[in-house]
Amino acid sequence: MRKNLKLLGELQEIDLKVDGLRGEKEGLLAEVANLEQQVAGVQSEIAAKNGELAALEEERQRLEESLAAETDNIARSEVRLKEIKTQKEYQAVSKEVSTAKKLKAELEEQILQKISQIEELKGDIAGGEENLRALEENVAGQKGEVQNKIEQLEAAIVADTTVREAAAKGLPASVMRRYGLLREQRRGIAVVEAKDGYCLGCNMQLPPQLYNTLFRGDELIACPHCQRVLLLRQEEKE
Ligand SMILES: [Zn+2]
Numbered sequence: 001m002r003k004n005l006k007l008l009g010e011l012q013e014i015d016l017k018v019d020g021l022r023g024e025k026e027g028l029l030a031e032v033a034n035l036e037q038q039v040a041g042v043q044s045e046i047a048a049k050n051g052e053l054a055a056l057e058e059e060r061q062r063l064e065e066s067l068a069a070e071t072d073n074i075a076r077s078e079v080r081l082k083e084i085k086t087q088k089e090y091q092a093v094s095k096e097v098s099t100a101k102k103l104k105a106e107l108e109e110q111i112l113q114k115i116s117q118i119e120e121l122k123g124d125i126a127g128g129e130e131n132l133r134a135l136e137e138n139v140a141g142q143k144g145e146v147q148n149k150i151e152q153l154e155a156a157i158v159a160d161t162t163v164r165e166a167a168a169k170g171l172p173a174s175v176m177r178r179y180g181l182l183r184e185q186r187r188g189i190a191v192v193e194a195k196d197g198y199c200l201g202c203n204m205q206l207p208p209q210l211y212n213t214l215f216r217g218d219e220l221i222a223c224p225h226c227q228r229v230l231l232l233r234q235e236e237k238e
Helices: 002-083 087-169 173-185 208-216
Strands: 191-195 229-231
Touching (some): 002 087, 002 173, 002 191
Parallel strands (some): 191 229
16 A cells, blocks of 8 residues: 555656646647737738728729719710800700819819828738738747647657556556546645645644554545545655
8 A cells, every 4th residue: 555655646746747738738829829819810900901992992993984984974065065056055065064074073083082092001001911921920930939849748748648657557446546536626636745734735634643544654544624645755764
């Protein structure tokens, strides 16, 4: 049983180490996801602006078509003016021409506005794309570093898992079951040190008689408060 206790202590130590490595790895994976999210965020901003640009170009195109139609109208009306015989008709067509010219001027003004909006947006997009390239480069570098760390952690986890298997093989199945259950119920910590009459898992005082039996080390003793298996370090020194 003394050997079981020693193995359990080793198992607990290595499992906590692996838990820590796994936690570290998860943190790094979250870092990678966060970096990828940053890039995706900038990409979708640029995509939205490109959509806006396409809409502006379309509006501009429609305005240009209206302008061309209006210019044709004016030209036709001006030809007609030359052939008109009556004063009344002349006035009517003249009025049409001046209305059309006003409309044409408005269209030209609107087109100029669209062009300046388009230019501004294009500049905006170019700036965004430049930022994106810098960000992507930066992220690629960071991801590479993080990926290296992750690989190192994975190698350490594999190595520790091999050591763990060896320790686990030396323990009876019933002890392993109890250990596994306690790990689930007690946030990963199933085996704790008892010191100066206290359980270091829950910091509660142990009954003196129970504490004394720990010195014999001939059975697995649970803390009556947190049910973790108690381990006495002193016994190793003896
Ligand atoms: Zn306890």
